[in-house]
Amino acid sequence: MATDSPIIIALDYPSLDAALCMADQLDPARCRVKVGKELFTRSGPAVLEALHGRGFEVFLDLKFHDIPNTVASAVQAAAEQGVWMVNVHASGGRRMMEAAIQRLEQRGLTTHLIAVTVLTSMQADDLADIGINVSLAEHVERLALLAKQSGLHGVVCSAQEASQLHVSCGEPFLKVTPGIRPSFAAANDQQRIMTPSKAIEAGSSHLVIGRPVTQAADPMEALEAIESELGRR
Numbered sequence: 622m623a624t625d626s627p628i629i630i631a632l633d634y635p636s637l638d639a640a641l642c643m644a645d646q647l648d649p650a651r652c653r654v655k656v657g658k659e660l661f662t663r664s665g666p667a668v669l670e671a672l673h674g675r676g677f678e679v680f681l682d683l684k685f686h687d688i689p690n691t692v693a694s695a696v697q698a699a700a701e702q703g704v705w706m707v708n709v710h711a712s713g714g715r716r717m718m719e720a721a722i723q724r725l726e727q728r729g730l731t732t733h734l735i736a737v738t739v740l741t742s743m744q745a746d747d748l749a750d751i752g753i754n755v756s757l758a759e760h761v762e763r764l765a766l767l768a769k770q771s772g773l774h775g776v777v778c779s780a781q782e783a784s785q786l787h788v789s790c791g792e793p794f795l796k797v798t799p800g801i802r803p804s805f806a807a808a809n810d811q812q813r814i815m816t817p818s819k820a821i822e823a824g825s826s827h828l829v830i831g832r833p834v835t836q837a838a839d840p841m842e843a844l845e846a847i848e849s850e851l852g853r854r
């Protein structure tokens with residue numbers, strides 16, 4: 622079931638049962654869901670089947686980063702399981718991204734392929750630690766342009782960079798933004814954060830939201846507060 626909601630709920634849970642318990646409170650007409658490293662490592666493809674069976678479009682967030690052939694094969698494997706979106710690290714480089722998108726095209730697979738620019742948990746200091754001495758905004762833009770030139774459908778970035786990428790990468794180019802924090806939520810380990818409404822105003826196409834909903838005392842109330850902030854209820 623396709624939804625026009627920009628909201629993607631991150632199902633960061635340690636077991637299939639816990640993830641499905643949350644999914645069963647959600648409505649596939651009102652959001653998509655994201656399966657990340659912990660849940661997929663524990664439950665494997667069974668979680669994708671279970672979520673697809675409930676009508677959800679799934680973003681499989683495994684952030685592949687390896688040699689081109691390995692990443693292309695992993696992206697193909699994800700797409701053949703019917704996921705709506707899958708991601709790689711843009712820092713894997715042009716040849717890696719081109720191999721991945723070409724593999725999808727050769728097989729007629731329509732899964733969205735996007736690239737992580739700079740993780741939303743990072744600040745300028747963290748980039749300096751790994752030898753990157755340009756500004757964070759500049760590095761995000763460089764990786765986003767590389768993803769676009771490699772033929773990818775969009776990027777993962779922070780909402781703080783979305784308006785800049787709207788200008789430099791043009792449209793249509795997906796800007797999937799984690800680090801979303803409604804005013805009622807704690808930042809946790811996220812550094813580059815923004816509220817849901819500001820993120821949409823800045824040009825985010827999709828908002829990835831985890832703990833502000835999944836760890837709220839009443840997750841549905843938290844989701845509804847976000848929907849009303851976005852004028853969707």
Ligand SMILES: O=C(O)c1cc(=O)[nH]c(=O)n1[C@@H]1O[C@H](COP(=O)(O)O)[C@@H](O)[C@H]1O
Pocket residue numbers: 631633657682684708737739740741742777778799800801809811829830831832833
């Ligand atoms: O690719 C991602 O989804 C991602 C990229 C990024 O730069 N930052 C980031 O937080 N994420 C994911 O987005 C989700 C954010 O969750 P919360 O911080 O709980 O809202 C987590 O599942 C992260 O793995």
